[in-house]
Amino acid sequence: MRGYGPVHPTVNEIRLSHADLIVKHPVTGADIHLGPIRMSQGEVVSTFSEKQMANKLNLGFCATFGWNEIKVIAGSMLDMAMDLPEPHASQTEEYVLYHTESVESSGFCIHYKLPHYVTFNSTVDNLRRVAQNPPKQTSTHETT
Amino acid sequence: MKCPSPAVGERGGLQVTLTLTGQEDRIKVFDQGADESVNAANLRRFIARMTGCSTTTDTTQATILQSRHRIPEEMLRDDQILVLQVPDPEPLRSVEFDTSRAQEMHAFKDYGLMWLKLYEQLVRYGSFIQGASYPVMVHKRYVMSPSPIPRWDTPKLNQSAHLTILCAGREKRIYAIPPWTDVEPLEFSDRFFHVEDHSEWVCRLSGVRHKFMNEIPLADGTSGFELSDTGYLSKALKSGSDPAQSAGACYFDADGHFHQPGFLKFEEGDARKE
Amino acid sequence: MPVIPRESHSQRYERWVYLTLLRSMANPGQWENFPKTDMHSPTGLLGAFQMGCRCLLDAEPMIWCEPGNSPLISALSDLRLRWASDPSEADYLLLNLDPSRIMNCIHTLKVGTPLYPNASATLLIALPTRNGSFQKANLSGPGIRGERIASLPAIDGNFWAARNTACRYPLGWDVILFSNEAVMSVPRSTNINLAQPETESGPEPH
Incomplete structure (x- = not known):
């Protein structure tokens, strides 16, 4: 198994909770509360290493029925990766098939629950530097 | 029968440490710099139980140090071995996803795309925006990923007294930096690498x-x-x-x-x- | 309680030999002593050499051994090694009778390719005598702080010069030298400056 796609996010928050399931009664039209169901929501943040999005944090989101931590992490990463402007190798058939070996990929997604605050710290340091010293606007006609 | 064990980002380092460690060793295991995180404490207990070694949180007392994402602040000595866990061992993957092509680039020291990537960052953002895993040039020949250590730790690998072994379990790749080896972060002659x-x-x-x-x-x-x-x-x-x-x-x-x-x-x- | 596997005496000795080899590769040109032990282990030069071979070899690589070295071949027979018929196709060369025999074909040894520099030869050499002649050399490169003056065994007058010709990092071959109780490595990344070509006789400095 080889690396990961263009997105290696930091998990911001994973929420496991109950949501009320409400349906409309087919005859009376009244709302009926059928009971709570389990829900998971995941939020991940990442800078992308390519194109113009690298100087800010972007958000990926996913929600599922049931309590699935791994699934919402995977889903929110897909949420970010699918929006990338240019196709990455990880979106090709060969890469996807090779990397959906379930034991390996579940392990890879679980690893996002390990602490990443040092690497995140390093990323934030860059974001601050770019914000403090924005690149000089260079004229498009500059010839030197 | 092989037990299906998912890679949780620890397997590579664990394999190396278990190979090297014995009763006579004293190990330090830390994650993000912390000895007491759940992950580090579990690994330390597992290694100690399997090998009979003793454990420590003191950098200067350890014979083998297994780390995820940090190198200690105190200098390591020539009798110590540092084991770093690596998620992605290929430094060129961000510019060349095809592993065979990347190997050709290494073979001919063809790192033009890597330099171009850094140059583009300068043009676009005014500074290098690579966070952790800052690519380094080893022995003036090979570009290498130092594992996701912060840039603060990257220069510690240059001409260091200790042996460093890096292992990526998921990708089944292992590499090492001998003591007293040139390990230079990629930088231009007028725009430099900066630590956090x-x-x-x-x-x-x-x-x-x-x-x-x-x-x-x-x-x-x-x-x-x-x-x-x-x-x-x-x-x-x-x-x-x-x-x-x-x-x-x-x-x-x-x-x-x-x-x-x-x-x-x-x-x-x-x-x-x- | 789970059953915890315990390292046996022979497993521990094998791990120590492995660590000794690891340290010798990390510190080129420096003799690293094999662990002293009262455990049952092969002794003498053949013993040390054998332990090194056992640590490094298995059924995968092609091995070449000097013709007529049946004691070593039979000592390693349980490893099911694949024997090469010619030094030029060998991944490992075992030389413990007369290392200079390799000199007539030394330029044919595998040095690897740019794509696969690891597809190259490793010379495992047992020094037949501890009191042979030595050649002073200045070593530098990875694993060496600044420079190191080393006494390289004068295997043949031209051996180290031939080695320098073969080694164009990252291409080249690696040398591991065994004495009775110590091992010295000279990987391809080491620069050997043979400034003083005259050889000196005398006891091996340790």
Whole structure:
């Protein structure tokens, strides 16, 4: 198994909770509360290493029925990766098939629950530097 | 029958450490600099139980150090071995995803795309925006990923006294840096590699400065700072704000100067220039 | 309680030999002593050499051994090694009778390719006598702080010069030298400066 796609996010928050399931009664039209169901929501943040999005944090989101931590992490990463402007190798058939070996990929997604605050710290340091010293606007006609 | 064990980002380092360690060893295991995180504590207990070795949180006392994402602040000696866990061993993957092509680029020292990537970052953002895993040139020949250590730790690998072994379990790749080897972060002759700027940050527990800090969000919206290297922190707490009394020599001294003068360079007009 | 596997005496000795080899590769040109032990282990030069071979070899690589070295071949027979008929196709060369026999074909040894520099030869050499002649050399490169003056065994007058010709990092071959109780490595990344070509006789400095 080889690396990961263009997105290696930091998990911001994973929420496991109950949501009320409400349906409309087919005859009376009244709302009926059928009971709570389990829900998971995941939020991940990442800078992308390519194109113009690298100087800010972007958000990926996913929600599922049931309590699935791994699934919402995977889903929110897909949420970010699918929006990338240019196709990455990880979106090709060969890469996807090779990397959906379930034991390996579940392990890879679980690893996002390990602490990443040092690497995140390093990323934030860059974001601050770019914000403090924005690149000089260079004229498009500059010839030197 | 093979037990299906998912890679959780630890397997590579664990395989190396278990190969090297025996009863006579004293190991230190840390994750993000912390000895007491759940992950580090579990690994340490597992290694100790399997090999019969003793354990420590003191960098200077350890014979083998297994780390995820950090190198200790105190200098390692030539009798110590550092084991780093690697998620992605291929430094060229961000510019060339095809592993066979990347191998050809290594073969012919064809790192043009890598330099172009850095140049594009300068043009677009005004500085390099690679966070951790900053690519390095080893022995003036191969570009290597130093594992996701922060840039603060990257220069510590240059001409170091200890042997470093890096292992990526998921990709089944292992590589090493011998002691006293040139390990240089990629930089241009006029635009330089910079470590994270924590120069204004003071550890709220020990009062220490000029080490790598964790930034902790506080309720009032501001940030507090604590030393990331908890082994060093405990020494600093023992001896007031002058850890030099109980700790060994550090890669960065009390004023934030790197122990190899001139290795880290600063542009003209940079306030951090010595 | 789970059953915890315990390292046997022979497993521990094998791990120590492995660590010794690891340290010798990390510190080129320096003799690293094999662990002293009262455990049952092969002794003498053949013993040390055998332990090194056992540590490094298995059924995968092609091995070449000097013709007529049946004691070593039979000592390693349980490893099911694949024997090469010609030195030029060998991944490992075992030389413990007369290393200079390799000199007539030394330029044919595998040095690897740019794509696969690891597809190259490793020479495992047992020094037949501890009191042979030595050649002073200046070593530098990874694993050496600045420079190191080393006494390289004068295997043949031209051996180290031939080695320098073969080694164009990252291409080249690696040399591991065994004495009775110590091992010295000279990987391809080491620069050997044979400034003083005259050889000196005398006991091996340790």
